[in-house]
Every structure is written in structure tokens, then in C-alpha cells.
Amino acid sequence: MIRRALAVLLAALVLTAGAAQAAQAAGYRYWSFWDRDGDSWSYATLGPSLSRPDDGDVQGFRFAVSEDSKDATRPRGAAEFSVICARTPARDGKKRVALVLDFGTAADAPSGERPPARRTVCARVDPDATTADALAAVAGPLRYDSNALLCAIDGYPRKGCGEQVAQGEKPAGTGSTAATEPDDDPEGGASVGLVAGVAAVVVLASAAVWQARRRRG
Template sequence: MIRRLLLPLLAALLFTGAATAQSAHAAGYRYWSFWDRDGARWVYATQGPATARPSDGDVQGFRFAVSEDSQDADQPRGTADFAAICADTPAQKGKKRVALLLDFGTPADAPSGETPPPARTACARVSPDATTAEALAAVAKPLRYDTNALLCAISGYPEQGCGEQVSANTEHKKTKKHTDDGPSLGLIGGVAVIVLLGAAALWQARRRA
């Protein structure tokens, strides 16, 4: 009787452990993420660069990386101060200035055969109604978009690809969130429960004998 109860429980725990291990190898996407600077922190943009219309004095950032979603996305690195970025671009009547931080990512995030350029900043001086995409085009050509208006490349990087899926357990490995060394704690705990239940069943059987 005890054995019939333990076998389904063990099977369920093994299935849970396998599912947990599989989730650790979830696929990500290689793309340019778009950010707004809010005080001292970066906030993932709620609009795309083609529709966002920054104000004079705004700071916006772009980061090329592999990530699963917006919560997993890597933020732009480097100085994000409007006064510093636009120090050599004086204000002009009838224009607005937008500070941009362009982070081309790390070699681990780069497509095969490509090397990311160093991160840089730029100050775009554009018309008051210009979108972020127009500000970006003023200082970081060539840009590349796909047929769905997804931003694929800034300053020609990367040369190929656009938002392609990347397997986390083959081409790209993120170390900040997942570690794949050994079984999961959930599986270990489940096996421990099975061992304890088995020991209890054996004790009961000997007692009855």
C-alpha cells in the first residue's frame, strides 16, 4: 500500500525537477532594448522609439543584449547625465536636445563573428516634435529596421539579424540569474521526503511483524 502511494509521488517530483531544469534553459532574444532615464535610474520604455517623443533635456538609452523579456533586459551602462552628454551641443532656438546613451553590449551578447563597438553617448539636436527614432537617426546612422519597424541595428551594429531567438543553454549563457550545476533544491527536497516516508513505512512493517 505504501509502495503504491510512494511511486506516483516520486514520479511527480522527478517531473517537477525536469521542468525546473528545462526552465533554466529558457530561450532569450537578441535585440536593442530602449530605456528612459528617470532621475538616477533607467526605466524600460513603454513606447517604441518610432512613437516616443522626448522633451528637451531628456536622456534615453539603448542596450544591445540577449534577454528573455523586459524584466530580464540589461540596462545601458555608463554615464547618463544630460549636462555632460550635451555639453558641446549648445541650445538652439526652435530645436530640442536629447541625450542618448548607446551601449552595444558585450561579446557574449554579440552575434557570431561580430564584435560590439565601445559604448558611446551622443547629443541629438532636432525639431521640437521629433521622435526618438529621428533623434537617433541624427547621430547614429546607419540604422536598420525590419518590416515590422523593429529596430535591428544602430550605427550598423549588428550587421545581420534582428530580434532572433537564442537558446540560453547553447549559444548564450546568462550567469546572473541561472546556475545549472547539479539538481534543483526542489528535487533534492522531494527525494528527501521520499526517503523519510520510506523509512517510516519500513519501521511500521517491522513493528507489525
């Protein structure tokens, strides 16, 4: 009975350690790409080199640390085509695409770099131009990696491309829900619930060992 209780305790500790390791899952520092749909942003389903926006579309880019598309941080500020392209008149044989470029916060910036201020630009390009073409026309230089991943807009950041960032290093307030949901783990360690679970397992296993000894006695 004692051996069985100890085996249960050991298994529980192994599972708990695995859960703690999962809680430390890494995020990534990268440029996310968004489509404007009415008054809200939706994560783009195509990359900028494949997306072909229509005349009058609004698209956005945001540099931040995110775990995945569900956690990605949206571009900030107003994003109205009529405002962004007000000083770029329409022209025959061309289309206009409004772009929101949000370089993120200092907390999301790579070490030693400072993000430029958020800005909006209007690209007037050929009708068959992709988002990447529009971006290159108004926000170069761009930088891509060998897999065609967008690494830098207007030269920011100077280096790095989608690098992994440990969960404990992720700045507070970078997630899309960070403004409304408190950080359960501000120090990047195991959560309170996880610690409580470990304590409960230890108590139950200890009780089982004590009960077994009592019966044998």
C-alpha cells in the same frame, strides 16, 4: 500501498522535470530602450518610434541578452545632458536629445561579431521628432524587422533581431543584478536546490515503499 508510493514518486519526478525545464527558459538578444530619470534609468514604456522626448531629455539603448524587461541590462556610464550636448548648441525651432548608446559586451555579441565601444551623442531635431528620428539622425544606419522592432544601431549587429538564446547560453554577468547576485547555476543545469528536492522526494518515497513491505510482511 506500494503502488500508491510509486505513483507519488512518479508524479514528483514529473513535476521536478517540469521545473528543470522551466529553469532553462530562454532569453533574447536585443536592443533595450531606456529613459533617464534623475540619476537612474527606467525601462521605456513606449518604443522609440512612438516616444517623443522633450528638449533636454536623456535616453539610452543597451544591447544585451535578457529574459524580459525586469532582467534587462541598463546602459553603462555617465549620462548627463549638459555633458553630452555641450558641443551641440541650442537652435531656434529645434530640440536637443542626449542619447547613450551601449553596444554591450563581447559575451553578449552574436557569433563572429565584436561590439563597438559605448558612446554618447546629441541629436538636434525638429520639436515633434520621435526618439527613432533622433537616433537615425546621429547613429545610422538603423535596421528594423517587419514588426518595427529595432534590430541594429549604427549597423550593429549585422544580422539577427531579438533571437532566442537558451538559458544555458546566457553569458554570466549580463543581467541587471548580476553584479551583486551570484549565479546559482553557472553551468546552466538544474540548481542545487532542485537536485536536493529530487533527492528528498526519492528518499521519502523509498521509505514509504519499505514501510508498506514491512507491514505486509
